[in-house]
Amino acid sequence: MTQRLPSLSLLVCAVLLMPFVGTTATAHATDDEPSAETIVQNAEELMRGDSQQGTYRMKVITPDYEREMTFDFWAEGNDKTFIRILEPSRDRGVTYLKLGTEMWNHVPRIDRTVRIPPSMMMQSWMGSNFTNDDLAQASSLVEDYEQELLGRTEVNGTEAFHVELTARPDAAVAWEKLHYFVAVDTFIPLRAEYFDERGDKVRIMRFDEVGEMGGRTIPQVMEVTEPDNPGEKTRLELVDMQFNIDIDASIFTRRNLERSR
Numbered sequence: 001m002t003q004r005l006p007s008l009s010l011l012v013c014a015v016l017l018m019p020f021v022g023t024t025a026t027a028h029a030t031d032d033e034p035s036a037e038t039i040v041q042n043a044e045e046l047m048r049g050d051s052q053q054g055t056y057r058m059k060v061i062t063p064d065y066e067r068e069m070t071f072d073f074w075a076e077g078n079d080k081t082f083i084r085i086l087e088p089s090r091d092r093g094v095t096y097l098k099l100g101t102e103m104w105n106h107v108p109r110i111d112r113t114v115r116i117p118p119s120m121m122m123q124s125w126m127g128s129n130f131t132n133d134d135l136a137q138a139s140s141l142v143e144d145y146e147q148e149l150l151g152r153t154e155v156n157g158t159e160a161f162h163v164e165l166t167a168r169p170d171a172a173v174a175w176e177k178l179h180y181f182v183a184v185d186t187f188i189p190l191r192a193e194y195f196d197e198r199g200d201k202v203r204i205m206r207f208d209e210v211g212e213m214g215g216r217t218i219p220q221v222m223e224v225t226e227p228d229n230p231g232e233k234t235r236l237e238l239v240d241m242q243f244n245i246d247i248d249a250s251i252f253t254r255r256n257l258e259r260s261r
Contacts, residue, residue: 036147054241122174129234
């Protein structure tokens with residue numbers, strides 16, 4: 001497994017620092033609870049659907065600088081993703097394409113296309129706390145991890161399932177383990193904690209500002225923070241999103257990757 005380097009860095013998932021979310025452990029799972037796999041599958045389907053098309057706004061905050069960007073986003077399942085940066089002007093037109101296990105980045109200013117190898121999927125995306133894998137949605141919490149329901153807890157006043165996810169032996173993922181907190185009544189994800197192979201917590205993702213978008217009630221903000229870098233955070237905000245729509249096949253092509261506009 002390859003861990004993302006601890007540099008600063010959604011889009012691009014994802015990465016996020018508001019007041020620390022407190023959790024308090026309660027009882028273990030009972031026979032009346034849904035399975036851990038069902039909980040994770042429902043949460044993942046809520047956030048992804050079969051396809052997505054929308055716009056994100058990202059803000060990277062460090063002790064030395066702040067940086068904002070806006071980008072359009074298309075995705076089908078875990079296999080196809082396309083991103084085009086709109087702002088800032090110096091990055092306008094930069095694109096990313098993921099097909100299966102392959103990913104490329106095109107920079108129109110120098111007319112150069114670079115392949116992003118699997119070993120770099122966990123590195124920072126555009127200087128943020130999100131990784132290439134986050135933004136490409138390459139990993140699946142259902143397919144790449146074993147799930148165990150530890151019980152229920154409370155996250156900022158909301159009752160939540162507490163699920164532990166452990167990487168499957170053959171999964172090409174960076175995180176050895178995750179603790180995932182999902183609202184009991186809605187299956188809305190509330191918080192995710194990421195651990196490395198040594199068992200150290202290296203990243204926290206918080207889901208916030210739940211509201212209606214694309215016909216779904218979902219968190220519209222994700223924030224990522226890293227315990228080892230307390231002065232850094234990345235905020236990823238959904239500006240607009242549609243789910244389960246038909247996306248033209250030409251979007252997910254090398255030709256579109258390198259098309260200037």
